[in-house]
Amino acid sequence: MTEQTTTADQAATTAEQQHFEHLISEDSRVEPRDWMPEAYRKSLTRQVSQHAHSEIIGMQPEANWITRAPSLKRKAVLMAKVQDEAGHGLYLYSAAETLGTPRSVLNEQLLSGKAKYSSIFNYPARTWADMGAIGWLVDGAAICNQVPLCRASYGPYGRAMVRICKEESFHQRQGWEILYELSHGTEAQKQMAQDAVNRFYGPALQMFGPPDADSPNSQQSMQWNIKRFSNDELRQRFVDMIVPQAEALGLTLPDPDLKWNEERGHYDYGQLDWDEFMSVIKGSGPCNVQRMKRRREAHAQGAWVREAAEAYAQRQAREAAEAAAAASATDAEATEEFTVVAGRGSAELIGA
Amino acid sequence: MSENQTGNWPLWEVFVRSSRGLSHVHAGSLHAPDATMAVRNARDLYTRRNEGTSVWVVPADAITASDPDSKGGYFESAQGKSYRHATYYTKSEGVKHL
Numbered sequence: 001m002t003e004q005t006t007t008a009d010q011a012a013t014t015a016e017q018q019h020f021e022h023l024i025s026e027d028s029r030v031e032p033r034d035w036m037p038e039a040y041r042k043s044l045t046r047q048v049s050q051h052a053h054s055e056i057i058g059m060q061p062e063a064n065w066i067t068r069a070p071s072l073k074r075k076a077v078l079m080a081k082v083q084d085e086a087g088h089g090l091y092l093y094s095a096a097e098t099l100g101t102p103r104s105v106l107n108e109q110l111l112s113g114k115a116k117y118s119s120i121f122n123y124p125a126r127t128w129a130d131m132g133a134i135g136w137l138v139d140g141a142a143i144c145n146q147v148p149l150c151r152a153s154y155g156p157y158g159r160a161m162v163r164i165c166k167e168e169s170f171h172q173r174q175g176w177e178i179l180y181e182l183s184h185g186t187e188a189q190k191q192m193a194q195d196a197v198n199r200f201y202g203p204a205l206q207m208f209g210p211p212d213a214d215s216p217n218s219q220q221s222m223q224w225n226i227k228r229f230s231n232d233e234l235r236q237r238f239v240d241m242i243v244p245q246a247e248a249l250g251l252t253l254p255d256p257d258l259k260w261n262e263e264r265g266h267y268d269y270g271q272l273d274w275d276e277f278m279s280v281i282k283g284s285g286p287c288n289v290q291r292m293k294r295r296r297e298a299h300a301q302g303a304w305v306r307e308a309a310e311a312y313a314q315r316q317a318r319e320a321a322e323a324a325a326a327a328s329a330t331d332a333e334a335t336e337e338f339t340v341v342a343g344r345g346s347a348e349l350i351g352a
Numbered sequence: 353m354s355e356n357q358t359g360n361w362p363l364w365e366v367f368v369r370s371s372r373g374l375s376h377v378h379a380g381s382l383h384a385p386d387a388t389m390a391v392r393n394a395r396d397l398y399t400r401r402n403e404g405t406s407v408w409v410v411p412a413d414a415i416t417a418s419d420p421d422s423k424g425g426y427f428e429s430a431q432g433k434s435y436r437h438a439t440y441y442t443k444s445e446g447v448k449h450l
């Protein structure tokens with residue numbers, strides 16, 4: 001909009017705005033070509049692209065273990081999971097692009113370090129058991145977060161989430177099974193599983209974001225029907241789910257304050273280390289530098305693939321054009337011949 | 353397609369037929385340098401779990417859509433024509449197979 005906004009324009013904007021607000025109040029969906037407030041577009045672009053970046057960076061801790069998976073089956077499973085995460089990134093980039101920011105810009109924001117991604121991926125995957133803890137707790141927390149997002153007011157985001165959630169349940173189960181096998185193995189294996197759970201429990205709970213009191217953006221996000229439950233509500237839901245799952249594993253959760261609260265009908269849990277959380281977000285986590293470096297390398301190392309694909313596409317197009325030109329030349333000859341024959345025919349007819 | 357900068361590939365809309373007898377349904381989009389590679393990428397991206405028996409890709413800029421600014425107006429003529437629906441006709445209530 002220019003500075004000389006006329007009253008007519010303002011009236012139009014108001015009508016658009018009313019339509020948008022009507023969609024939200026009806027709990028309907030906003031689609032890419034609908035008018036939407038700039039703040040809604042901006043906030044969604046940030047959320048969806050950060051989510052996409054998280055999926056892409058999230059491949060690293062696990063990809064790191066593919067060559068060291070303990071069996072061919074585990075290797076195949078891990079490869080399928082990492083490939084899924086790449087897919088999730090792409091579904092989400094495609095949703096983010098419908099809001100008007102091109103892929104190249106989103107990609108650049110990640111590579112330049114301007115964009116954020118989920119801080120859970122700045123923790124290292126030290127042992128094979130971490131593949132279990134990541135699948136069970138990290139993907140588990142992600143599912144908890146993502147299921148309500150399937151109903152997000154922005155259509156393309158919700159649809160991407162539906163697709164993602166369908167795939168995530170395999171991720172969580174395979175992780176849980178890795179831990180189950182280990183905790184029913186040797187004492188050392190069980191210890192390895194327990195150690196992985198001990199390290200990932202806190203960071204997984206922090207994936208839901210800061211406590212509600214310290215999460216100022218959540219309110220607006222809930223008014224827009226993007227977010228359906230508060231950070232603390234989702235975290236509670238997750239804790240309630242994993243306590244019995246840990247029991248079934250024969251492992252414990254590293255939280256002395258964790259206990260059933262009869263009155264609330266929920267498990268109480270202890271304070272999380274939010275100072276650490278903030279420092280990881282700000283770039284001082286154990287792997288922030290390594291993850292970004294790896295991402296940039298991977299992008300640079302993939303350059304030849306992109307160039308080759310482009311050269312191939314150009315050659316195919318050129319060959320197709322040449323073939324078409326040759327075909328139309330033959331056609332022209334054939335047409336000429338036909339005209340001559342037809343001409344003679346008619347001459348003959350005329351002659352007759 | 354005009355974008356030719358490396359990696360700045362055109363956008364393709366992907367449609368997947370989930371099984372024989374059903375229509376292709378929009379699944380999402382992707383970038384690819386040409387149609388052949390778009391189809392291959394679409395297979396890897398949108399059909400990793402037997403979600404499809406056939407895939408279409410269409411250049412995103414080849415799609416012409418109805419004007420979103422007209423909102424409901426464009427489709428209004430269908431409203432108020434309830435006589436186009438079987439439920440409009442009520443006299444036959446209780447009469448079987450009608």
Ligand SMILES: [Fe+2]
Pocket residue numbers: 055084085088164168
């Ligand atoms: Fe994912």
Ligand SMILES: [Fe+2]
Pocket residue numbers: 085139168171
């Ligand atoms: Fe996952």
